[in-house]
Amino acid sequence: MNPLFLALSLLSFDATAPVPVAALRIDGDASTFVVQVTGGLHAGYQIAIDCTEKCASPVHYRETTSDTPLGLFSRDQNDLLFSTWSTGSAYRVMVWSVAGDTVRKVVELSSRGTPNFVSDAYGRPTIETYEGESVAVPLRRVRWTFVNGHFARSVSKGS
Template sequence: MRLFLLTVSLLPIDATAASLVAALRVEADASTFMVQVTEGLPGGNQIAIDCTENCTRAVHYRETTGDAPLGLFSRDQNGLVFSIWSGGSAYRVIVWSVAGTSVQKVVELSSRGRPNFLSDANGRPAIEIFEGESGFVPLHRVRWTFIKGHFVRSAAKVN
């Protein structure tokens, strides 16, 4: 048993080995996109969005961050890709729009509490985040709703 443990401990360890931690296929505007999150790259963690089928032109998007990936999903609506990341004392929510010829970041939000993903009364995607100072001040909810291609902050705070 000791010989086996000694042999394993002498094997080289590649500390920069990258690993795929999330993948998502998204259909939008008759095109297919692959979204992949990879951890452990030299610059941090990366999200890659590529058009893979029925593309009118090549579409390749890359973004690297030091934040840790927590979730990746699509609602099969509006060609939106939602992601959640952990960065220090806050969550980061990033939403991209994928279409036949482009990938665009639609919104990037920070939340002091775990964000909620909802639909408003009209069925539009909405994100509820929590804002406030650290310490003893209670956090308050703020809702962002997807209207006409953009996330719009609610006029009133939602409690």
């Protein structure tokens, strides 16, 4: 191997940059965001949401948590970023709006059972969470439907 090439490669490598445990790119109509979760169990995890292209102004959002990341996704509609986390005894769902040049947390939910991400009859994003005193008793399903910029709660019949 060419020693000069190796030296240049090592110079461009940043050993201090955190390695993401999860990452996602969201291409919206007005801008592009990159989402990264970095960190580890003992230090906690940080979610970083940065506008990287077509940004009207710089956007750098950071949030740290002791929960463990399970996933990030976007449904390519409504400029929403969904994430799931494990808290040990429950799941946590966080959703952000990443539109234009702003990042805004839309909702943070807890669920005793695995949350479901579905659409209602009108195609609106809906999150189903499960509530109860413990997992030993039947859990009650709660639907959260995205309406007018926020998630509205409704308890499902028969739950």
